[in-house]
Amino acid sequence: MLVKVFHLFGEYVLFLKKVFSKPEKRKIYLKQTMIEMDKLGFLSIGIVTIISFFMGAVITLQTAYNIENPFLPSYLIGVGTRDSILLEFSSTVIGLILAGKVGSNIASEIGTMRVSEQIDALEIMGINSASYLVLPKIIATMLFNPFLTMLSMVVGIIGGWSVGVFTGVVSTQQYIDGIRYAFVPFYITYALIKMVFFAFIITTISSFYGYRVQGGSLEVGKASTNAVVMSSIFILLFNLLLTQLLLS
Amino acid sequence: MITINNISKSFDGRKVLSDISATFDKGKTNLIIGQSGSGKTVLLKCIVGLLEADEGEVYYNDILFNKLSFDKKKLIRQKMGMLFQGAALFDSMSVEKNVMFPLDMFTEMSKEEKLERANFCLQRVNIINANHLFPDEISGGMKKRVAIARAIALNPEFLFCDEPNSGLDPKTSVVIDHLIKDITEEYNITTLVNTHDMNSVMGIGDKVIFIYEGQKWWEGSRNDILDSDNKELNEFVFSSELTRKIKGL
Numbered sequence: 320m321l322v323k324v325f326h327l328f329g330e331y332v333l334f335l336k337k338v339f340s341k342p343e344k345r346k347i348y349l350k351q352t353m354i355e356m357d358k359l360g361f362l363s364i365g366i367v368t369i370i371s372f373f374m375g376a377v378i379t380l381q382t383a384y385n386i387e388n389p390f391l392p393s394y395l396i397g398v399g400t401r402d403s404i405l406l407e408f409s410s411t412v413i414g415l416i417l418a419g420k421v422g423s424n425i426a427s428e429i430g431t432m433r434v435s436e437q438i439d440a441l442e443i444m445g446i447n448s449a450s451y452l453v454l455p456k457i458i459a460t461m462l463f464n465p466f467l468t469m470l471s472m473v474v475g476i477i478g479g480w481s482v483g484v485f486t487g488v489v490s491t492q493q494y495i496d497g498i499r500y501a502f503v504p505f506y507i508t509y510a511l512i513k514m515v516f517f518a519f520i521i522t523t524i525s526s527f528y529g530y531r532v533q534g535g536s537l538e539v540g541k542a543s544t545n546a547v548v549m550s551s552i553f554i555l556l557f558n559l560l561l562t563q564l565l566l567s
Numbered sequence: 568m569i570t571i572n573n574i575s576k577s578f579d580g581r582k583v584l585s586d587i588s589a590t591f592d593k594g595k596t597n598l599i600i601g602q603s604g605s606g607k608t609v610l611l612k613c614i615v616g617l618l619e620a621d622e623g624e625v626y627y628n629d630i631l632f633n634k635l636s637f638d639k640k641k642l643i644r645q646k647m648g649m650l651f652q653g654a655a656l657f658d659s660m661s662v663e664k665n666v667m668f669p670l671d672m673f674t675e676m677s678k679e680e681k682l683e684r685a686n687f688c689l690q691r692v693n694i695i696n697a698n699h700l701f702p703d704e705i706s707g708g709m710k711k712r713v714a715i716a717r718a719i720a721l722n723p724e725f726l727f728c729d730e731p732n733s734g735l736d737p738k739t740s741v742v743i744d745h746l747i748k749d750i751t752e753e754y755n756i757t758t759l760v761n762t763h764d765m766n767s768v769m770g771i772g773d774k775v776i777f778i779y780e781g782q783k784w785w786e787g788s789r790n791d792i793l794d795s796d797n798k799e800l801n802e803f804v805f806s807s808e809l810t811r812k813i814k815g816l
């Protein structure tokens with residue numbers, strides 16, 4: 320079992336070495352990066368917005384429920400919502416959601432290219448297939464995903480405010496006071512740093528599982544599942560490590 | 568010209584290719600034939616470098632290909648074109664973009680020049696008015712022809728075809744076969760075709776190598792096949808009732 324894990328890790332490192340070798344033609348890679356930004360980043364705006372709005376709303380209601388005490392000021396609802404969204408939700412939870420959406424997309428796309436010999440066709444042409452297919456995805460997600468994190472922060476806080484005011488658990492002024500109270504700007508930096516790491520994890524792990532597919536459609540499905548599972552595990556592991564490094 | 572010396576390949580201790588040597592001539596259609604599972608696809612993949620042979624040497628015009636570094640192999644590969652069994656066209660690109668892709672990657676041509684070259688290659692394989700269609704919008708035979716157009720876009724010295732007729736009707740198969748043969752002669756390419764289609768063998772096989780249980784069992788031209796007394800070759804080639812009658816078996 321341990322040997323298998325080390326073998327897999329070795330394969331992953333060799334795969335990364337191939338991915339980060341010199342590109343054949345920078346102009347083509349740049350064009351591909353733009354395409355991937357649209358496909359993997361821009362098309363994720365919808366799901367990130369919807370989930371962030373509802374999660375912000377739920378966090379507000381749960382915080383209000385938990386601090387239902389006459390000795391605790393209502394603006395703490397805003398503080399709780401802000402910190403939950405900034406510290407954990409907009410980076411880690413969005414990272415996990417993107418691991419599902421983007422990770423499965425990448426693994427199945429590259430896996431299908433492998434089983435239909437499209438990757439072999441690239442290799443025969445003298446193109447470094449790993450670099451051509453994966454490097455633009457890595458750059459695109461590492462650049463675009465932090466914007467998704469910022470979007471999630473804004474929408475999550477708006478979601479919390481709108482539902483908090485609509486249900487009457489907090490007034491607009493109290494909520495804004497809470498959002499501004501003891502604000503630590505580094506929390507935003509912390510969330511963005513985490514998302515850059517998560518983007519790298521999602522893209523490289525999913526591409527790796529897709530790239531090493533052997534067989535047919537069944538194996539592509541398995542690779543897609545493995546990609547999501549392993550990306551999620553590594554997101555959680557790196558969340559722990561980065562939190563200890565950046566916030567301790 | 569391509570020369571292979573003593574190629575052997577095993578998977579998990581199971582020997583798939585054993586000590587195969589051959590020479591494939593320039594301007595000729597060289598065929599590798601054999602039953603399914605005989606090892607011909609593995610041999611082709613070892614020759615093009617998609618698989619690494621355990622032993623043996625592959626020479627492209629006197630250059631020892633299989634011992635070259637990744638970057639040097641890339642230079643030789645730019646002289647190769649390959650037609651895959653399933654055509655392997657890029658799903659996300661139109662027919663025209665598929666043919667232009669190698670030109671985009673390896674030439675400094677202007678967009679107009681690339682377009683002109685792509686159109687020339689598509690016309691050469693009789694693909695007309697399909698430039699903006701995507702691979703899932705065209706037939707199997709058209710996919711193969713587009714794949715040939717893509718393979719010849721960079722004027723390759725070497726053309727490889729893995730089961731070019733699989734999944735095609737007999738009439739389309741003949742069209743593809745003749746296209747491969749015509750292009751080989753027209754551009755003086757060294758062509759290797761992996762097939763078990765007997766019509767292809769008898770129609771275009773300038774040189775035929777018969778692989779049996781991972782070994783080179785027989786070598787000759789298509790005309791030699793008719794006179795051969797090799798038992799395994801005859802069982803493979805003349806397996807149908809009709810061909811057995813022709814051979815007088």
